[in-house]
Amino acid sequence: MRRMLLWMAGNRWLRDRLPKLWFARRAVRRFMPGEDAESALRAGAQFQIEGIGSLYTRLGENLVRIEDADEVAAHYLGVMDEIRERRLDGEISVKLTQLGFDLDVERTFAHASALATKAAENGRSLWVDMEGSAYTEATIAFYERLKASHPNVGLCLQAYLRRTAADVRRLLPLQPGIRLVKGAYAEPTEITYQARAEVNANFLALSVAMLEAVRAGGQVRIALGTHDVGLIGQVAEHAAAMGLRKTAFEIQMLYGVRSDQQSRLNREGFIVRDLIAYGEAWYPWYMRRLAERPANVLFALRQMIG
Numbered sequence: 533m534r535r536m537l538l539w540m541a542g543n544r545w546l547r548d549r550l551p552k553l554w555f556a557r558r559a560v561r562r563f564m565p566g567e568d569a570e571s572a573l574r575a576g577a578q579f580q581i582e583g584i585g586s587l588y589t590r591l592g593e594n595l596v597r598i599e600d601a602d603e604v605a606a607h608y609l610g611v612m613d614e615i616r617e618r619r620l621d622g623e624i625s626v627k628l629t630q631l632g633f634d635l636d637v638e639r640t641f642a643h644a645s646a647l648a649t650k651a652a653e654n655g656r657s658l659w660v661d662m663e664g665s666a667y668t669e670a671t672i673a674f675y676e677r678l679k680a681s682h683p684n685v686g687l688c689l690q691a692y693l694r695r696t697a698a699d700v701r702r703l704l705p706l707q708p709g710i711r712l713v714k715g716a717y718a719e720p721t722e723i724t725y726q727a728r729a730e731v732n733a734n735f736l737a738l739s740v741a742m743l744e745a746v747r748a749g750g751q752v753r754i755a756l757g758t759h760d761v762g763l764i765g766q767v768a769e770h771a772a773a774m775g776l777r778k779t780a781f782e783i784q785m786l787y788g789v790r791s792d793q794q795s796r797l798n799r800e801g802f803i804v805r806d807l808i809a810y811g812e813a814w815y816p817w818y819m820r821r822l823a824e825r826p827a828n829v830l831f832a833l834r835q836m837i838g
């Protein structure tokens with residue numbers, strides 16, 4: 533089921549047709565407050581009342597026209613203005629291929645620099661998502677270059693990749709922001725841990741390595757991008773055993789997923805940030821969310837019928 537949904541995520545024919553169907557639009561509402569930035573910002577303001585921060589991402593990846601990347605960058609600059617004006621504890625998370633990475637790396641770099649500069653003016657960070665493994669090395673190298681001139685940037689790394697332990701070691705000296713996730717793409721078996729238990733064990737080991745760096749006095753902004761509350765609990769136990777505060781790391785979850793747990797963790801004193809996605813280009817992203825939990829397919833079907 534997971535493989536089929538991930539195949540569907542990458543299928544252009546379906547991507548062009550499925551999103552036009554009203555029932556698909558209705559089902560996606562569970563993971564998205566709306567298609568425009570205004571809906572996302574309003575949802576972020578609601579989270580803020582509870583003390584939960586927000587992250588915003590406009591859906592869209594693998595652009596094929598570089599002019600579209602210019603528009604995306606301009607859009608995010610506008611969203612950052614809104615975040616400041618509304619006094620939201622909000623940050624932006626971008627995919628490099630949404631800023632033109634497939635087409636023109638230098639232009640992508642100029643856009644990412646402009647976004648990071650604006651984020652810094654507002655006292656915020658800019659997050660860079662991690663895409664499929666064809667982009668891993670190039671994205672990390674891009675991050676290293678961006679980080680050299682913009683201290684306020686964070687990068688997503690995926691625990692299902694065997695290479696990630698080395699990548700964490702490589703990045704730690706840079707005082708990075710690292711959002712650790714399990715990983716959402718269909719990848720070759722040679723480069724990934726396939727068993728869930730192995731991915732979880734690697735996630736924990738990588739989290740502990742980052743906490744050790746913090747305990748040793750290093751500057752690392754650690755974000756756990758997971759809904760696996762058991763795993764978060766284990767990381768929290770390790771942090772406590774090292775004498776670190778609950779705020780030594782933050783927890784980032786997706787809008788609409790385990791909302792009850794987001795509130796609980798926030799009440800217990802952890803830093804929680806909700807990633808709110810919006811935009812018309814939701815199809816591949818939504819299919820990856822379904823793949824993460826096949827029970828969501830039943831939920832989607834019920835939404836379509838009911």
Ligand SMILES: Cc1cc2nc3c(=O)[nH]c(=O)nc-3n(C[C@H](O)[C@H](O)[C@H](O)COP(=O)(O)OP(=O)(O)OC[C@H]3O[C@@H](n4cnc5c(N)ncnc54)[C@H](O)[C@@H]3O)c2cc1C
Nearest residue numbers: 661662688713714715716757758759760784785786807824
């Ligand atoms: C803030 C954030 C940013 C991310 N950025 C990236 C990125 O840049 N690159 C990337 O490859 N991946 C990214 N991901 C996705 C990530 O890789 C996983 O695919 C996703 O988080 C599901 O795995 P999990 O860690 O929640 O653990 P799982 O073991 O998959 O899930 C743990 C439990 O959480 C619940 N759950 C998980 N997912 C869902 C869902 N979709 N619907 C309902 N319940 C669910 C279930 O109860 C499940 O039992 C991001 C995830 C988050 C939260």
